[in-house]
Amino acid sequence: MHIIEDFLVKRDKGYYCSYGDFYIDPLYPVKHAVVSHAHGDHASPGHKNIYSTQGTASIMKYRYNKQPVESFHIKEFGEFFQINGVDIYFYPAGHILGSAQILMVYKGVRYLYTGDYKLQEDSTCEPLEFVEAEVLITETTFANPNTKHPDPVSEILKLDVKSNILLGCYALGKAQRITAMLNQHLPHKEVLLHYQIMPIHRIYDQFIDIPMKYEAYNRKSMKGPGENKIYLVPPLTLNSYRRAKNVLKAFASGWERLQAQNDISLYLSDHVDWQDILYFIDRVKPKAIWTLHGDGRLLHDYFSEQITIRDIQSQTFRPDYC
Template sequence: MTIIEDFLIRRDKGFYCAYGDFYIDPLYPVEHAVVSHAHADHASPGHRNIYCTQPTADIMQLRYSKQPIQSFNIIGFDQYFEINGVGIYFFPAGHILGSAQILMVFKGVRYLYTGDYKLQEDPTCEAIVFKEADVLITETTFANPDIIHPDPVSEILKLAVPHNILLGCYSLGKAQRLTAMLNEHCPEKEILVHHSIMPIHRIYDRYIDFPLRYELYNRKSMKEAGQNKIYMVPPLTFFSYRRAKNVLKAFASGWERLQAQNDISLYLSDHVDWKDILYFIEQVKPKAIWTVHGDGRTLHQHYHGDIEIRDIDSQTISPGFC
Protein backbone atom coordinates (compact mmCIF):
# COMPACT_ATOMS: atom_id res chain seq x y z
CA MET A 1 0.00 0.00 0.00
CA THR A 2 1.41 3.35 -1.06
CA ILE A 3 0.20 6.70 0.23
CA ILE A 4 -0.73 8.95 -2.68
CA GLU A 5 0.81 12.33 -1.88
CA ASP A 6 -1.71 14.31 -3.91
CA PHE A 7 -4.77 12.30 -2.84
CA LEU A 8 -6.26 15.47 -1.33
CA ILE A 9 -5.07 18.89 -2.47
CA ARG A 10 -6.09 22.47 -1.81
CA ARG A 11 -7.86 24.28 -4.65
CA ASP A 12 -9.67 27.61 -4.71
CA LYS A 13 -13.02 25.88 -4.25
CA GLY A 14 -11.86 23.69 -1.37
CA PHE A 15 -10.06 20.41 -0.71
CA TYR A 16 -10.17 18.30 -3.86
CA CYS A 17 -9.80 14.55 -4.36
CA ALA A 18 -9.01 14.04 -8.06
CA TYR A 19 -9.15 10.23 -7.67
CA GLY A 20 -12.86 10.43 -6.81
CA ASP A 21 -13.52 13.81 -8.47
CA PHE A 22 -15.14 15.32 -5.37
CA TYR A 23 -14.50 18.15 -2.94
CA ILE A 24 -14.54 18.15 0.85
CA ASP A 25 -16.14 21.24 2.45
CA PRO A 26 -16.01 23.34 -0.74
CA LEU A 27 -16.70 27.06 -0.49
CA TYR A 28 -18.09 27.39 -4.03
CA PRO A 29 -20.51 25.27 -6.11
CA VAL A 30 -19.17 21.91 -7.30
CA GLU A 31 -20.56 18.67 -8.72
CA HIS A 32 -19.89 16.51 -5.65
CA ALA A 33 -19.51 18.10 -2.18
CA VAL A 34 -18.75 15.96 0.86
CA VAL A 35 -19.63 18.18 3.83
CA SER A 36 -18.21 17.48 7.28
CA HIS A 37 -20.59 19.77 9.21
CA ALA A 38 -22.95 22.71 8.84
CA HIS A 39 -20.80 25.68 9.91
CA ALA A 40 -20.69 28.24 7.10
CA ASP A 41 -16.91 27.94 6.60
CA HIS A 42 -17.44 24.27 5.73
CA ALA A 43 -20.98 24.11 4.32
CA SER A 44 -21.94 26.30 1.37
CA PRO A 45 -24.86 26.22 -1.09
CA GLY A 46 -25.09 25.65 -4.82
CA HIS A 47 -23.68 22.12 -5.15
CA ARG A 48 -25.28 19.55 -7.45
CA ASN A 49 -24.77 16.67 -4.99
CA ILE A 50 -24.19 17.08 -1.24
CA TYR A 51 -23.15 14.12 0.92
CA CYS A 52 -23.67 14.75 4.64
CA THR A 53 -25.41 13.56 7.80
CA GLN A 54 -29.11 14.24 8.38
CA PRO A 55 -28.58 16.98 11.01
CA THR A 56 -26.12 18.73 8.70
CA ALA A 57 -28.69 18.60 5.89
CA ASP A 58 -31.42 19.97 8.17
CA ILE A 59 -29.29 22.94 9.19
CA MET A 60 -28.15 23.60 5.62
CA GLN A 61 -31.77 23.55 4.44
CA LEU A 62 -32.63 26.08 7.16
CA ARG A 63 -29.81 28.41 6.14
CA TYR A 64 -29.86 27.81 2.37
CA SER A 65 -33.53 27.54 1.53
CA LYS A 66 -32.91 27.65 -2.24
CA GLN A 67 -30.73 24.53 -2.16
CA PRO A 68 -32.84 21.75 -3.75
CA ILE A 69 -33.80 19.05 -1.28
CA GLN A 70 -33.06 16.36 -3.87
CA SER A 71 -29.40 17.44 -3.96
CA PHE A 72 -28.83 16.04 -0.45
CA ASN A 73 -27.52 12.50 -0.12
CA ILE A 74 -28.02 11.58 3.53
CA ILE A 75 -25.30 9.37 4.94
CA GLY A 76 -25.47 7.71 8.34
CA PHE A 77 -22.50 7.26 10.63
CA ASP A 78 -20.47 4.11 9.85
CA GLN A 79 -22.34 3.74 6.54
CA TYR A 80 -20.23 2.91 3.49
CA PHE A 81 -20.71 4.78 0.22
CA GLU A 82 -18.62 5.47 -2.87
CA ILE A 83 -17.96 8.43 -5.12
CA ASN A 84 -16.26 7.46 -8.38
CA GLY A 85 -14.45 4.50 -6.88
CA VAL A 86 -13.33 6.07 -3.60
CA GLY A 87 -14.88 4.40 -0.56
CA ILE A 88 -16.10 6.78 2.16
CA TYR A 89 -17.39 6.50 5.72
CA PHE A 90 -18.61 9.14 8.18
CA PHE A 91 -17.73 8.90 11.87
CA PRO A 92 -18.73 11.37 14.62
CA ALA A 93 -16.33 14.28 15.11
CA GLY A 94 -17.77 15.61 18.39
CA HIS A 95 -17.70 19.22 17.11
CA ILE A 96 -21.40 20.03 16.71
CA LEU A 97 -24.59 18.08 16.01
CA GLY A 98 -24.10 15.89 12.95
CA SER A 99 -20.41 16.76 12.52
CA ALA A 100 -18.43 14.01 10.80
CA GLN A 101 -14.91 12.83 10.30
CA ILE A 102 -14.55 11.61 6.71
CA LEU A 103 -12.66 8.36 6.21
CA MET A 104 -11.69 7.76 2.59
CA VAL A 105 -10.36 4.38 1.41
CA PHE A 106 -8.53 4.09 -1.90
CA LYS A 107 -6.26 1.28 -3.09
CA GLY A 108 -6.05 -0.07 0.44
CA VAL A 109 -4.94 3.23 2.04
CA ARG A 110 -7.11 4.94 4.67
CA TYR A 111 -7.19 8.76 4.62
CA LEU A 112 -9.00 10.34 7.59
CA TYR A 113 -10.14 13.97 7.30
CA THR A 114 -11.16 15.17 10.75
CA GLY A 115 -13.09 18.29 9.85
CA ASP A 116 -13.42 20.33 13.04
CA TYR A 117 -13.46 18.10 16.11
CA LYS A 118 -13.33 18.08 19.89
CA LEU A 119 -12.80 15.53 22.62
CA GLN A 120 -14.53 17.38 25.46
CA GLU A 121 -17.88 16.03 26.59
CA ASP A 122 -20.87 17.68 24.93
CA PRO A 123 -24.35 16.19 25.40
CA THR A 124 -25.75 18.16 22.45
CA CYS A 125 -23.77 16.28 19.79
CA GLU A 126 -22.47 12.82 19.01
CA ALA A 127 -19.29 11.89 20.90
CA ILE A 128 -16.14 11.57 18.82
CA VAL A 129 -15.18 8.11 17.57
CA PHE A 130 -11.54 7.06 17.14
CA LYS A 131 -10.58 5.26 13.92
CA GLU A 132 -7.11 4.19 12.84
CA ALA A 133 -5.85 5.51 9.50
CA ASP A 134 -2.73 5.60 7.38
CA VAL A 135 -3.02 9.34 6.78
CA LEU A 136 -4.52 11.76 9.27
CA ILE A 137 -5.71 15.07 7.80
CA THR A 138 -6.22 17.19 10.89
CA GLU A 139 -7.33 20.75 11.58
CA THR A 140 -4.80 22.79 13.57
CA THR A 141 -6.88 25.67 14.93
CA PHE A 142 -5.26 25.46 18.38
CA ALA A 143 -2.16 23.38 17.58
CA ASN A 144 0.02 25.25 20.05
CA PRO A 145 1.46 23.87 23.34
CA ASP A 146 0.64 27.19 25.00
CA ILE A 147 -3.09 26.68 24.40
CA ILE A 148 -4.75 24.31 26.85
CA HIS A 149 -8.51 24.59 27.14
CA PRO A 150 -9.72 24.92 30.75
CA ASP A 151 -12.34 22.67 32.31
CA PRO A 152 -15.65 23.63 30.67
CA VAL A 153 -17.71 23.20 33.84
CA SER A 154 -15.42 25.57 35.76
CA GLU A 155 -15.82 28.08 32.93
CA ILE A 156 -19.62 27.88 32.80
CA LEU A 157 -19.83 28.36 36.57
CA LYS A 158 -18.35 31.82 36.06
CA LEU A 159 -21.83 32.78 34.88
CA ALA A 160 -23.42 31.77 38.19
CA VAL A 161 -23.40 35.37 39.43
CA PRO A 162 -26.33 37.56 40.59
CA HIS A 163 -26.40 39.67 37.45
CA ASN A 164 -28.09 39.63 34.07
CA ILE A 165 -25.60 38.62 31.38
CA LEU A 166 -25.22 39.42 27.70
CA LEU A 167 -23.63 36.24 26.32
CA GLY A 168 -22.09 36.28 22.86
CA CYS A 169 -21.62 32.98 21.02
CA TYR A 170 -21.88 31.34 17.63
CA SER A 171 -25.46 30.47 16.75
CA LEU A 172 -24.77 26.89 15.71
CA GLY A 173 -23.21 24.42 18.12
CA LYS A 174 -21.88 26.79 20.75
CA ALA A 175 -25.28 28.28 21.62
CA GLN A 176 -26.84 24.85 22.10
CA ARG A 177 -23.91 23.53 24.13
CA LEU A 178 -24.04 26.63 26.35
CA THR A 179 -27.77 26.23 26.87
CA ALA A 180 -27.37 22.62 27.95
CA MET A 181 -24.48 23.45 30.30
CA LEU A 182 -26.31 26.39 31.85
CA ASN A 183 -29.44 24.27 32.32
CA GLU A 184 -27.37 21.70 34.20
CA HIS A 185 -24.85 23.78 36.14
CA CYS A 186 -26.66 27.12 36.55
CA PRO A 187 -30.29 25.98 36.71
CA GLU A 188 -31.41 29.24 38.31
CA LYS A 189 -30.53 31.11 35.12
CA GLU A 190 -33.28 31.96 32.66
CA ILE A 191 -31.97 31.51 29.09
CA LEU A 192 -33.26 33.98 26.51
CA VAL A 193 -32.08 33.34 22.95
CA HIS A 194 -31.78 35.70 20.01
CA HIS A 195 -34.29 35.16 17.18
CA SER A 196 -31.52 33.92 14.85
CA ILE A 197 -30.54 31.22 17.35
CA MET A 198 -34.05 29.93 18.04
CA PRO A 199 -34.53 27.89 14.81
CA ILE A 200 -31.27 26.03 15.38
CA HIS A 201 -32.27 25.24 18.95
CA ARG A 202 -35.48 23.79 17.50
CA ILE A 203 -33.49 21.48 15.20
CA TYR A 204 -31.37 20.32 18.13
CA ASP A 205 -34.56 19.62 20.08
CA ARG A 206 -35.45 16.98 17.49
CA TYR A 207 -32.21 15.06 17.97
CA ILE A 208 -30.99 15.27 21.55
CA ASP A 209 -32.59 13.05 24.17
CA PHE A 210 -33.16 15.67 26.87
CA PRO A 211 -35.06 18.98 26.78
CA LEU A 212 -33.21 22.28 26.50
CA ARG A 213 -34.80 25.02 28.63
CA TYR A 214 -34.88 28.40 26.92
CA GLU A 215 -37.21 31.13 25.68
CA LEU A 216 -37.17 33.61 22.82
CA TYR A 217 -35.79 36.99 23.89
CA ASN A 218 -38.02 40.02 24.14
CA ARG A 219 -37.16 43.49 25.41
CA LYS A 220 -39.66 43.36 28.24
CA SER A 221 -38.17 40.24 29.81
CA MET A 222 -34.73 41.81 30.23
CA LYS A 223 -36.28 44.83 31.95
CA GLU A 224 -38.27 42.80 34.44
CA ALA A 225 -37.10 42.47 38.03
CA GLY A 226 -34.46 39.90 38.88
CA GLN A 227 -30.84 39.24 38.05
CA ASN A 228 -30.97 35.67 36.74
CA LYS A 229 -31.32 36.21 32.99
CA ILE A 230 -28.81 35.35 30.27
CA TYR A 231 -29.44 36.85 26.84
CA MET A 232 -27.67 34.69 24.27
CA VAL A 233 -26.78 36.53 21.06
CA PRO A 234 -24.69 35.96 17.90
CA PRO A 235 -21.38 37.82 17.45
CA LEU A 236 -22.64 40.76 15.39
CA THR A 237 -25.37 41.51 17.90
CA PHE A 238 -22.97 41.13 20.80
CA PHE A 239 -20.47 43.60 19.40
CA SER A 240 -23.22 46.07 18.52
CA TYR A 241 -24.32 46.00 22.19
CA ARG A 242 -20.90 46.92 23.56
CA ARG A 243 -22.36 49.88 25.44
CA ALA A 244 -25.32 48.03 26.92
CA LYS A 245 -25.87 48.90 30.56
CA ASN A 246 -26.99 46.87 33.59
CA VAL A 247 -25.61 43.61 32.18
CA LEU A 248 -22.31 41.78 32.44
CA LYS A 249 -20.77 40.86 29.10
CA ALA A 250 -19.14 37.54 28.19
CA PHE A 251 -18.22 35.87 24.90
CA ALA A 252 -17.76 32.10 24.71
CA SER A 253 -14.67 31.26 22.67
CA GLY A 254 -11.26 29.66 22.86
CA TRP A 255 -9.67 32.81 21.40
CA GLU A 256 -8.07 35.18 23.89
CA ARG A 257 -8.68 38.20 21.68
CA LEU A 258 -12.44 37.69 21.97
CA GLN A 259 -12.23 37.98 25.77
CA ALA A 260 -10.88 41.54 25.66
CA GLN A 261 -13.07 44.24 27.22
CA ASN A 262 -15.58 41.72 28.54
CA ASP A 263 -16.67 41.58 32.17
CA ILE A 264 -16.30 37.79 32.33
CA SER A 265 -13.78 35.69 30.40
CA LEU A 266 -15.33 32.50 29.09
CA TYR A 267 -12.85 30.14 27.43
CA LEU A 268 -15.10 27.52 25.89
CA SER A 269 -14.01 26.05 22.56
CA ASP A 270 -15.45 23.39 20.30
CA HIS A 271 -12.01 22.51 18.89
CA VAL A 272 -9.21 20.31 20.18
CA ASP A 273 -6.34 21.93 22.05
CA TRP A 274 -2.69 20.83 21.93
CA LYS A 275 -3.04 17.92 24.37
CA ASP A 276 -6.18 16.68 22.65
CA ILE A 277 -4.52 16.72 19.23
CA LEU A 278 -1.60 14.65 20.53
CA TYR A 279 -3.96 12.17 22.20
CA PHE A 280 -6.04 11.90 19.04
CA ILE A 281 -2.94 11.17 16.97
CA GLU A 282 -2.02 8.39 19.41
CA GLN A 283 -5.42 6.79 18.81
CA VAL A 284 -5.37 7.12 15.01
CA LYS A 285 -1.78 5.78 14.68
CA PRO A 286 -1.11 7.43 11.31
CA LYS A 287 1.95 6.85 9.15
CA ALA A 288 1.59 10.43 7.84
CA ILE A 289 -0.09 13.62 9.05
CA TRP A 290 -1.37 16.34 6.73
CA THR A 291 -2.43 19.59 8.39
CA VAL A 292 -5.20 22.02 7.37
CA HIS A 293 -7.21 24.91 8.81
CA GLY A 294 -4.76 26.85 10.94
CA ASP A 295 -1.07 26.96 11.69
CA GLY A 296 0.48 23.49 11.80
CA ARG A 297 4.12 24.50 12.10
CA THR A 298 4.44 23.58 15.78
CA LEU A 299 2.88 20.20 15.13
CA HIS A 300 5.33 19.68 12.29
CA GLN A 301 8.24 20.43 14.61
CA HIS A 302 6.87 18.12 17.32
CA TYR A 303 6.72 15.08 15.01
CA HIS A 304 9.76 15.88 12.86
CA GLY A 305 11.72 12.70 12.28
CA ASP A 306 9.01 10.44 13.75
CA ILE A 307 5.98 10.81 11.47
CA GLU A 308 5.88 12.13 7.92
CA ILE A 309 4.06 15.44 8.18
CA ARG A 310 3.23 18.23 5.76
CA ASP A 311 0.85 21.13 5.25
CA ILE A 312 -1.69 20.84 2.42
CA ASP A 313 -3.24 24.16 3.35
CA SER A 314 -0.49 26.75 3.16
CA GLN A 315 -2.87 29.62 3.82
CA THR A 316 -3.86 30.41 7.41
CA ILE A 317 -7.65 30.13 7.66
CA SER A 318 -9.67 32.65 9.64
CA PRO A 319 -10.58 31.47 13.17
CA GLY A 320 -14.03 30.24 12.19
CA PHE A 321 -16.44 28.79 14.73
CA CYS A 322 -14.49 28.15 17.92
Protein backbone atom coordinates in the same frame (compact mmCIF):
# COMPACT_ATOMS: atom_id res chain seq x y z
CA MET B 1 0.58 0.04 0.96
CA HIS B 2 1.32 3.19 -1.00
CA ILE B 3 0.16 6.60 0.25
CA ILE B 4 -0.82 8.85 -2.64
CA GLU B 5 0.68 12.23 -1.83
CA ASP B 6 -1.83 14.20 -3.89
CA PHE B 7 -4.89 12.22 -2.80
CA LEU B 8 -6.35 15.41 -1.35
CA VAL B 9 -5.17 18.82 -2.53
CA LYS B 10 -6.26 22.38 -1.94
CA ARG B 11 -7.97 24.15 -4.83
CA ASP B 12 -9.82 27.45 -5.05
CA LYS B 13 -13.18 25.76 -4.50
CA GLY B 14 -12.04 23.60 -1.59
CA TYR B 15 -10.16 20.39 -0.87
CA TYR B 16 -10.25 18.18 -3.95
CA CYS B 17 -9.85 14.43 -4.43
CA SER B 18 -9.15 13.85 -8.12
CA TYR B 19 -9.23 10.07 -7.65
CA GLY B 20 -12.93 10.26 -6.78
CA ASP B 21 -13.64 13.60 -8.47
CA PHE B 22 -15.23 15.15 -5.38
CA TYR B 23 -14.57 18.03 -3.01
CA ILE B 24 -14.58 18.10 0.77
CA ASP B 25 -16.17 21.19 2.34
CA PRO B 26 -16.11 23.26 -0.87
CA LEU B 27 -16.99 26.95 -0.61
CA TYR B 28 -18.19 27.25 -4.23
CA PRO B 29 -20.60 25.10 -6.27
CA VAL B 30 -19.25 21.73 -7.41
CA LYS B 31 -20.71 18.47 -8.74
CA HIS B 32 -19.94 16.33 -5.68
CA ALA B 33 -19.57 17.95 -2.23
CA VAL B 34 -18.79 15.86 0.84
CA VAL B 35 -19.61 18.09 3.81
CA SER B 36 -18.15 17.50 7.26
CA HIS B 37 -20.48 19.83 9.17
CA ALA B 38 -22.83 22.78 8.76
CA HIS B 39 -20.71 25.77 9.82
CA GLY B 40 -20.56 28.33 7.03
CA ASP B 41 -16.82 27.94 6.41
CA HIS B 42 -17.40 24.26 5.61
CA ALA B 43 -20.94 24.08 4.23
CA SER B 44 -22.10 26.17 1.27
CA PRO B 45 -25.02 26.01 -1.19
CA GLY B 46 -25.19 25.47 -4.93
CA HIS B 47 -23.76 21.95 -5.25
CA LYS B 48 -25.32 19.34 -7.53
CA ASN B 49 -24.83 16.57 -4.96
CA ILE B 50 -24.28 17.02 -1.22
CA TYR B 51 -23.20 14.07 0.92
CA SER B 52 -23.64 14.63 4.67
CA THR B 53 -25.16 13.36 7.88
CA GLN B 54 -28.79 14.00 8.75
CA GLY B 55 -27.91 16.67 11.31
CA THR B 56 -25.76 18.58 8.85
CA ALA B 57 -28.39 18.31 6.12
CA SER B 58 -31.14 19.59 8.41
CA ILE B 59 -29.17 22.73 9.25
CA MET B 60 -28.13 23.29 5.63
CA LYS B 61 -31.73 22.93 4.46
CA TYR B 62 -32.77 25.64 6.91
CA ARG B 63 -29.93 28.01 6.06
CA TYR B 64 -29.94 27.40 2.30
CA ASN B 65 -33.62 26.96 1.61
CA LYS B 66 -33.16 27.37 -2.15
CA GLN B 67 -30.91 24.30 -2.32
CA PRO B 68 -32.91 21.52 -4.03
CA VAL B 69 -33.91 18.85 -1.52
CA GLU B 70 -33.06 16.10 -4.00
CA SER B 71 -29.41 17.21 -4.04
CA PHE B 72 -28.90 15.89 -0.50
CA HIS B 73 -27.58 12.35 -0.06
CA ILE B 74 -27.90 11.67 3.67
CA LYS B 75 -25.67 9.03 5.23
CA GLU B 76 -25.69 7.47 8.68
CA PHE B 77 -22.55 7.36 10.79
CA GLY B 78 -20.58 4.26 9.80
CA GLU B 79 -22.57 3.73 6.60
CA PHE B 80 -20.57 2.77 3.52
CA PHE B 81 -20.97 4.76 0.33
CA GLN B 82 -18.82 5.33 -2.71
CA ILE B 83 -18.05 8.18 -5.07
CA ASN B 84 -16.29 7.22 -8.30
CA GLY B 85 -14.41 4.30 -6.79
CA VAL B 86 -13.43 5.89 -3.46
CA ASP B 87 -15.02 4.23 -0.40
CA ILE B 88 -16.31 6.78 2.14
CA TYR B 89 -17.62 6.57 5.71
CA PHE B 90 -18.73 9.23 8.21
CA TYR B 91 -17.72 8.99 11.88
CA PRO B 92 -18.71 11.43 14.67
CA ALA B 93 -16.35 14.37 15.16
CA GLY B 94 -17.84 15.76 18.39
CA HIS B 95 -17.74 19.36 17.09
CA ILE B 96 -21.43 20.23 16.63
CA LEU B 97 -24.63 18.36 15.79
CA GLY B 98 -24.03 16.07 12.81
CA SER B 99 -20.34 16.88 12.51
CA ALA B 100 -18.38 14.09 10.87
CA GLN B 101 -14.89 12.87 10.29
CA ILE B 102 -14.63 11.64 6.72
CA LEU B 103 -12.82 8.35 6.20
CA MET B 104 -11.80 7.71 2.59
CA VAL B 105 -10.40 4.34 1.54
CA TYR B 106 -8.63 4.00 -1.80
CA LYS B 107 -6.38 1.15 -2.96
CA GLY B 108 -6.13 -0.16 0.57
CA VAL B 109 -5.05 3.13 2.18
CA ARG B 110 -7.26 4.90 4.75
CA TYR B 111 -7.28 8.70 4.62
CA LEU B 112 -9.08 10.34 7.58
CA TYR B 113 -10.21 13.97 7.25
CA THR B 114 -11.17 15.20 10.71
CA GLY B 115 -13.13 18.31 9.84
CA ASP B 116 -13.39 20.34 13.05
CA TYR B 117 -13.45 18.14 16.12
CA LYS B 118 -13.31 18.09 19.90
CA LEU B 119 -12.87 15.54 22.66
CA GLN B 120 -14.64 17.47 25.44
CA GLU B 121 -18.05 16.24 26.54
CA ASP B 122 -21.01 17.86 24.82
CA SER B 123 -24.54 16.55 25.31
CA THR B 124 -25.82 18.40 22.24
CA CYS B 125 -23.83 16.45 19.64
CA GLU B 126 -22.58 12.97 18.89
CA PRO B 127 -19.33 12.19 20.80
CA LEU B 128 -16.15 11.78 18.78
CA GLU B 129 -15.28 8.28 17.65
CA PHE B 130 -11.66 7.22 17.22
CA VAL B 131 -10.80 5.68 13.85
CA GLU B 132 -7.41 4.34 12.82
CA ALA B 133 -5.97 5.49 9.48
CA GLU B 134 -2.70 5.53 7.56
CA VAL B 135 -3.10 9.23 6.74
CA LEU B 136 -4.57 11.72 9.21
CA ILE B 137 -5.74 15.02 7.72
CA THR B 138 -6.27 17.22 10.75
CA GLU B 139 -7.29 20.78 11.54
CA THR B 140 -4.76 22.79 13.58
CA THR B 141 -6.84 25.69 14.90
CA PHE B 142 -5.29 25.49 18.40
CA ALA B 143 -2.17 23.44 17.62
CA ASN B 144 0.07 25.24 20.08
CA PRO B 145 1.68 23.73 23.22
CA ASN B 146 0.73 26.89 25.12
CA THR B 147 -2.96 26.33 24.42
CA LYS B 148 -4.88 24.33 26.99
CA HIS B 149 -8.64 24.63 27.10
CA PRO B 150 -9.90 24.86 30.69
CA ASP B 151 -12.53 22.59 32.18
CA PRO B 152 -15.81 23.63 30.53
CA VAL B 153 -17.90 23.14 33.68
CA SER B 154 -15.59 25.45 35.65
CA GLU B 155 -15.98 28.03 32.89
CA ILE B 156 -19.77 27.87 32.81
CA LEU B 157 -19.89 28.25 36.60
CA LYS B 158 -18.29 31.69 36.16
CA LEU B 159 -21.76 32.79 35.04
CA ASP B 160 -23.19 32.15 38.51
CA VAL B 161 -23.19 35.84 39.41
CA LYS B 162 -25.88 38.18 40.74
CA SER B 163 -26.44 39.99 37.49
CA ASN B 164 -28.12 39.52 34.16
CA ILE B 165 -25.62 38.57 31.46
CA LEU B 166 -25.32 39.44 27.78
CA LEU B 167 -23.47 36.46 26.30
CA GLY B 168 -22.10 36.46 22.77
CA CYS B 169 -21.77 33.09 21.06
CA TYR B 170 -22.02 31.52 17.63
CA ALA B 171 -25.59 30.64 16.70
CA LEU B 172 -24.75 27.11 15.60
CA GLY B 173 -23.12 24.71 18.03
CA LYS B 174 -21.85 27.05 20.71
CA ALA B 175 -25.27 28.47 21.66
CA GLN B 176 -26.80 25.03 22.04
CA ARG B 177 -23.88 23.68 24.06
CA ILE B 178 -24.05 26.67 26.41
CA THR B 179 -27.81 26.32 26.82
CA ALA B 180 -27.48 22.65 27.77
CA MET B 181 -24.64 23.38 30.20
CA LEU B 182 -26.58 26.21 31.84
CA ASN B 183 -29.63 23.95 32.16
CA GLN B 184 -27.51 21.26 33.83
CA HIS B 185 -25.11 23.24 36.02
CA LEU B 186 -26.96 26.52 36.67
CA PRO B 187 -30.63 25.51 36.45
CA HIS B 188 -31.77 28.67 38.24
CA LYS B 189 -30.59 30.77 35.29
CA GLU B 190 -33.14 31.75 32.62
CA VAL B 191 -31.79 31.28 29.10
CA LEU B 192 -33.09 33.83 26.60
CA LEU B 193 -32.34 33.52 22.89
CA HIS B 194 -31.80 36.05 20.13
CA TYR B 195 -34.20 35.47 17.22
CA GLN B 196 -31.32 34.33 14.97
CA ILE B 197 -30.39 31.57 17.41
CA MET B 198 -33.88 30.26 18.13
CA PRO B 199 -34.38 28.28 14.84
CA ILE B 200 -31.12 26.37 15.34
CA HIS B 201 -32.22 25.36 18.84
CA ARG B 202 -35.45 24.05 17.31
CA ILE B 203 -33.47 21.86 14.91
CA TYR B 204 -31.33 20.54 17.77
CA ASP B 205 -34.51 19.73 19.71
CA GLN B 206 -35.35 17.15 17.03
CA PHE B 207 -32.09 15.26 17.57
CA ILE B 208 -30.87 15.45 21.17
CA ASP B 209 -32.13 13.24 23.98
CA ILE B 210 -32.11 15.80 26.80
CA PRO B 211 -34.50 18.68 26.07
CA MET B 212 -33.07 22.17 26.41
CA LYS B 213 -34.91 24.83 28.42
CA TYR B 214 -34.94 28.30 26.89
CA GLU B 215 -37.21 31.15 25.87
CA ALA B 216 -37.28 33.75 23.14
CA TYR B 217 -35.83 37.09 24.16
CA ASN B 218 -38.11 40.05 24.70
CA ARG B 219 -36.98 43.49 25.76
CA LYS B 220 -39.45 43.69 28.64
CA SER B 221 -38.20 40.46 30.16
CA MET B 222 -34.55 41.45 30.04
CA LYS B 223 -35.24 44.86 31.57
CA GLY B 224 -37.53 43.48 34.24
CA PRO B 225 -36.57 42.68 37.82
CA GLY B 226 -34.26 39.82 38.62
CA GLU B 227 -30.64 38.89 38.17
CA ASN B 228 -30.72 35.38 36.72
CA LYS B 229 -31.26 36.02 33.02
CA ILE B 230 -28.64 35.10 30.42
CA TYR B 231 -29.31 36.45 26.95
CA LEU B 232 -27.50 34.58 24.16
CA VAL B 233 -26.75 36.73 21.13
CA PRO B 234 -24.65 36.33 17.94
CA PRO B 235 -21.22 38.04 17.88
CA LEU B 236 -22.29 41.04 15.79
CA THR B 237 -25.23 41.69 18.08
CA LEU B 238 -22.95 41.61 21.12
CA ASN B 239 -20.75 44.24 19.50
CA SER B 240 -23.74 46.48 18.84
CA TYR B 241 -24.87 46.14 22.47
CA ARG B 242 -21.52 47.15 23.99
CA ARG B 243 -23.12 50.15 25.72
CA ALA B 244 -25.94 48.13 27.29
CA LYS B 245 -26.33 48.91 30.98
CA ASN B 246 -27.13 46.76 34.00
CA VAL B 247 -25.72 43.60 32.45
CA LEU B 248 -22.36 41.86 32.49
CA LYS B 249 -20.90 40.98 29.10
CA ALA B 250 -19.18 37.76 28.06
CA PHE B 251 -18.15 36.04 24.85
CA ALA B 252 -17.70 32.28 24.56
CA SER B 253 -14.55 31.40 22.65
CA GLY B 254 -11.23 29.63 22.95
CA TRP B 255 -9.42 32.73 21.66
CA GLU B 256 -7.86 34.96 24.30
CA ARG B 257 -8.10 38.03 22.05
CA LEU B 258 -11.90 37.77 22.09
CA GLN B 259 -12.06 38.05 25.89
CA ALA B 260 -10.39 41.46 26.23
CA GLN B 261 -13.40 43.80 26.40
CA ASN B 262 -15.68 41.54 28.41
CA ASP B 263 -16.69 41.60 32.08
CA ILE B 264 -16.44 37.80 32.34
CA SER B 265 -13.92 35.64 30.47
CA LEU B 266 -15.50 32.49 29.09
CA TYR B 267 -13.03 30.11 27.46
CA LEU B 268 -15.27 27.57 25.74
CA SER B 269 -13.89 26.05 22.54
CA ASP B 270 -15.39 23.44 20.25
CA HIS B 271 -11.96 22.46 18.93
CA VAL B 272 -9.16 20.29 20.27
CA ASP B 273 -6.30 21.91 22.16
CA TRP B 274 -2.65 20.78 21.97
CA GLN B 275 -2.90 17.84 24.36
CA ASP B 276 -6.12 16.61 22.76
CA ILE B 277 -4.51 16.71 19.31
CA LEU B 278 -1.60 14.62 20.57
CA TYR B 279 -3.95 12.14 22.24
CA PHE B 280 -6.07 11.93 19.09
CA ILE B 281 -3.02 11.27 16.91
CA ASP B 282 -1.93 8.52 19.29
CA ARG B 283 -5.33 6.82 18.90
CA VAL B 284 -5.46 7.18 15.10
CA LYS B 285 -1.93 5.74 14.69
CA PRO B 286 -1.19 7.43 11.35
CA LYS B 287 1.90 6.86 9.26
CA ALA B 288 1.53 10.36 7.79
CA ILE B 289 -0.14 13.58 8.98
CA TRP B 290 -1.41 16.32 6.67
CA THR B 291 -2.44 19.58 8.33
CA LEU B 292 -4.92 22.27 7.33
CA HIS B 293 -7.23 24.92 8.81
CA GLY B 294 -4.84 26.84 11.02
CA ASP B 295 -1.14 27.11 11.69
CA GLY B 296 0.40 23.65 11.88
CA ARG B 297 4.04 24.65 12.14
CA LEU B 298 4.44 23.71 15.81
CA LEU B 299 2.82 20.37 15.18
CA HIS B 300 5.23 19.84 12.29
CA ASP B 301 8.17 20.61 14.54
CA TYR B 302 6.91 18.19 17.19
CA PHE B 303 6.46 15.24 14.82
CA SER B 304 9.17 15.98 12.24
CA GLU B 305 11.41 13.11 13.39
CA GLN B 306 8.61 10.62 14.12
CA ILE B 307 5.94 10.81 11.43
CA THR B 308 5.87 12.13 7.88
CA ILE B 309 4.03 15.44 8.19
CA ARG B 310 3.21 18.24 5.77
CA ASP B 311 0.85 21.15 5.20
CA ILE B 312 -1.61 20.78 2.33
CA GLN B 313 -2.69 24.40 2.38
CA SER B 314 -0.97 27.75 2.58
CA GLN B 315 -3.55 29.46 4.81
CA THR B 316 -2.15 30.07 8.30
CA PHE B 317 -5.15 31.59 10.06
CA ARG B 318 -8.91 31.70 9.79
CA PRO B 319 -11.68 33.22 11.86
CA ASP B 320 -13.69 30.27 13.12
CA TYR B 321 -16.51 28.97 15.25
CA CYS B 322 -14.17 28.34 18.16
